[in-house]
Amino acid sequence: MGSILRFRKLWYLGPVRCSPLELQSFENREVDKEDEGVAPKVESVVVDKKREQKKRNKRQPKEWRCIDYCCWIIGYLCTTWWLLFFVYHCLPATLPGFQVPESPGTRLKSEGLSALHPVVLVPGIVTGGLELWEGRPCAEGLFRKRLWGGSFAEIFKRPFCWLEHLSLHNETGLDPPGIRVRAVPGLVAADYFAPGYFVWAVLIENLAKIGYEGKNLHMAAYDWRLSFQNTEIRDQALSRLKSKIEVMYVTNGYKKVVVVPHSMGVLYFLHFLKWVESPPPIGGGGGPGWCARHIQAVMNIGPAFLGVPKAVSNIFSAEGKDVAFIRYNVQGLREKFANCVLHTYFTVFLSRAMAPGVFDSEILGLRTLEHLLRVSRTWDSTVSLLPKGGETIWGNLDWSPEEGHGCDFTTKGEAHASGNSVNNVNQSRGLEVKDLVKYGRIISFGKAVSQLPSSQLPNIDPKQEFSCSSATNFSSLCGEVWTEYDEMSRERVQKIAKTNCYTAITLFDLLRCVAPKMMQRAEAHFSHGISENLDDPKYAHYRYWSNPLETKLPNAPDMEIYCLYGVGIPTERAYVYKSSPADKCKHIPFRIDSSADGDEGSCLNSGVYFVDGDESVPVISAGFMCAKGWRGGTRFNPSGMATYIREYKHKAPASLLEGRGTESGAHVDIMGNVALIEDVLRVAAGSTGKEIGGEK
């Protein structure tokens, strides 16, 4: 405000000095008028009244002054704004002196690379746009407008309507009656998530530089809320993807396609690989050689092969790190996390990040978190991201593969210490670190519990505990926002909290208890175990298709699988929970205990244990399959197709001008990473994994 006033002052000076004459005359006139008004005092009452009226009229402009000033300020600001805007537009696209770094596409084009293999992009969760095809009366006028992606204007305009339309049916996991929300097709589906926030756009642009266009570049958009098999049942998305790949293969001179899935798209594409070779009623009927014939390479970006712990907290209490941090902020305890919030603003489970301040403010009576919990629990796909492989992969009460990981990300030497493979635990280093972080306990209640050795834990058998047979204390009063927590008795909530620790296996019992309907629905579609015998006929069922530990890769020895992911960012791995004061019936009874902090350099930060990763997916989930599970001819990879790991070290953008950086390793920002783009382009232009340098 102060600066504005100063501005105004400056403006006053000039004109007043310039035109004293005009003002002088004006002044005289004013005085005359006033004299006339005052002089004939001895007039009738009528005249007096008139005069009074006159006075009032004259006073009015004075009272408007404030408004006038407002107008003036607005006008001034607008004019300046327009002027700047105009100047900005007149500027040449590249300022002289400001060197724009050459994009990888341009560079590789000058190297002589050109489009060879058609490219299929498979977006991950939340990044794809969703549009409305049929809705309730409250959504009138939104036909074929984006509900998800784009500007999200509707959240603010009609939040409840918006939530209602994005929910799926709680029983079937499909559309609720009368509502049809569908995936946006084509490249626009996920090029930008919100205006200016790129997802695939940079990659697409670079691909276009070496000659890609609509005919050899396809975005396999699907409704990411549905379970994978349901996208086929409802939208025939898998059939369409198959047909697209076939037509691209044929029309581009019988060149196999390169598939680039991101995040959850990786699991979706795994599912597709199995689906397409399965016989028709359930599968695509492509025959056993389909993948070998049509696919050159699968370049998984930030793959969540074995799930992400984030998904647990998301389902459990609708909060990931980002939300917990936001709560932290609201409490005003630490400001330094503001930065983190900005960074994580749009990461994986970003539905909660859309309106940060609002979450905790029950003041508004909105109960945003509860609503979001209810909505996101109707989305089957989130279940696909739960940690897979149980304790073998994710560790048990006392052991975890990443033990010995130093979390002090400021000293970069330590940052790579995480063991990628289960057997590769560096014991000696583990001993050096004072408290081994027990990552295996994905959820623990209370900070103390999370650190105790298992022998000291109260010995309660979780299986016994979870006799979630009937909801005894159903409080129908808590009707408005319906989360399944309302059906749980207070005692049970207490019991859950008493159990203290949950590993990747007992976790499922917990979730089954906490969200029975969702898990029941979703477990028909997903499985999270490790198979003993892959030839068991039960593995022909589609629920196993998206779990790399329960399926064999297709028989395609020439195919290549890449795991491309960022490292060097703290990534959520385990949580410390507390039961929140459970007096209110519509409350989520569990909260991340954001007051639980370790020492400086500890892995525990405001209730969350961190490990190396790309901010969403821990390294072990992204890399394990390529590093060990599929390497060579294993039982998961009987044809022995080649796998390559390419890691990209995270480097925060140097200045604001760089935007989200060209060397970022963050889950979504990595799509703008120059090194990654170059790798993708090279493979698309025909290089093999060996040629681009193998492992990195």
Place this chain on the structure above:
Amino acid sequence: MSYLRRRKVPKTQNSEPHEIVTENGDNEKKKTPKPKLKEHKRWSCVDSCCWFIGCICSIWWFLLFMYNAMPASFPQYVTEAITGPLTDPPGVKLRKEGLTVNHPVVFVPGIVTGGLELWEGRQCAEGLFRKKLWGGTFGELYKRPLCWVEHMSLDNETGLDRSGIRVRPVSGLVAADYFAPGYFIWAVLMANLARIGYEEKTMYMAAYDWRLSFQNTEVRDQTLSRIKSNIELMVATNGGKKVVVIPHSMGALYFLHFMKWVETPAPIGGGGGSDWCAKHIKAILNIGAPFLGVPKAVAGLFSIEAKDIAMARAFAPGFLDKDVFGLQTLQHMMRMTRTWDSTMSMIPKGGDTVWGGLDWSPEADFACSTKKLKMNDTNNDKGCLGSVKRVNYGRIISFGKDVAGRHSSEIERLDFRGAIKGNNLPNTTKCDVWTEYHEMGVEGIKAVADYKVYTSELVLDLLRYVAPKLMARGDAHFSYGIADNLDDTKYEHYKYWSNPLETKLPNAPDMEIYSMYGVGIPTERAYVYKLTPTAECYIPFQIDTSADGGSEDSCLKGGVFSVDGDETVPVLSAGFMCAKGWRGKTRFNPSGIRTYIREYDHAPPANLLEGRGTQSGAHVDILGNFALIEDIIRVAAGATGEDLGGDRVYSNILKWSERINLQL
């Protein structure tokens, strides 16, 4: 406030500092003249400007806010209050009748309506990657017009991309739902189909690059292959239900081409086998289809003066004719549109047999005045013969109004074909815009004008003379004749595929073909031209806009003879094939595919609130016509032509078709 004044006064060197001291608290309200005076002193011109702008902005924002806060159904209330209750849109109405999704639907957009986006461009087009060059706001047209023209043009020799430029069609339903913001093309139809349950998986927009010749869309983009694959996919994923194809305008020709292509064996064709169409297509609902071409295309190619083939011109109609700015807009446009092969697909086909000769034309008895008169006229021809002069529609181009009216025996003509083209005008270098007219020289131009009258067959010769390169390219991709013997092997060449008079329909007896078009709007049919004063860089021919018929109801207006149609396509072109050429078992339709004509009489929107009207018959606006939408939805939901009520005819198409002497 007082704080401000105090800070300012000493600087302005104003006297009376004591005034300021008194001026606080209650004194503020006391109306002494002097503080007021000070206020006025500060209120200078710049301030007033700012104040004014501020006011406007505030009001604007306020209104905008009100508008946004307004319930969505508010405009409807207003409309209903004025015009009475609205009828349900057809989608809602038919849903109540219980209609649901049945056959998948394929839209084939016409010329100019599909969006085009940039994939690779020159330096000047930086930052436009994947932005719409055509369609949308056309912002770039104004910002960098020359760059835009350069990118929209194709190569003059090959009719394909220029090197370093890749402009590609937008794909998906967004390609042609709206042409410009608020100007719907397919959006209304889509919204109504969605009401009965259609969605992305059951609707497909066969977007193609409408600038290319039809076969080139396959050569460059494999568009035909993709359409084939998509149709197959939709049939497969929708339980074997055949598709309903809805081509609009030039899309009808494109789809004719597709049907021949898909059944032709592999190297040139799609290799779908001879029963592909029978297996995959239930019906083709051609909307405003220019099966036999449109005379407008001739004018467009000849002098770029048609109204919507070169729609770009319509953006600034008055401006184009004046070369005040030295921009040579028209010439640029002409050069650009002449690189588009597809425009040549719409040159009138069938020659004099269909379009009429020098003294004869099928529509000769059409009266242009009012609808009533027209009906009378057809009933008692004799009574009106005195008042209505027969129009020689057959002469598509005539030079001079008097020539257009005279009998052929009275016209002296000099053959232009022998005329030698003059040397290049000495100062062509001045004309930075290159059209082929510059190569013709003065003699050539004069020879063209001296020939006076051109029928549709002669028009082809004329164009070949005037624009040899263009027609050389065009003749390789399109053909405009009538086949004598359809079994001739030469008709296997793809250049004949989009001409309904030179191809057989596929062998699919269960298929249905509809011709749906608007009638009741005067439509361009023939032109009166004049030579322009030969300035060096001008297009030497122009429509003689001063040529008007004598009376009110003359068909000649502004140098254009009009006839019944939908404003772009004359009835003859849209209806003839379904009325006669394909009706029953003819040589063009050996398997006896049933054909239906559905005409929609034009009724302009009653008031502005209705927008472009729900009963319009105009070429593009007809896509918002409720009757048409209802027909389409019924067919898509499974009805046959008989269920709809067979033919629905308002114009004289049946009568006119009879007059055309074509061997069937």
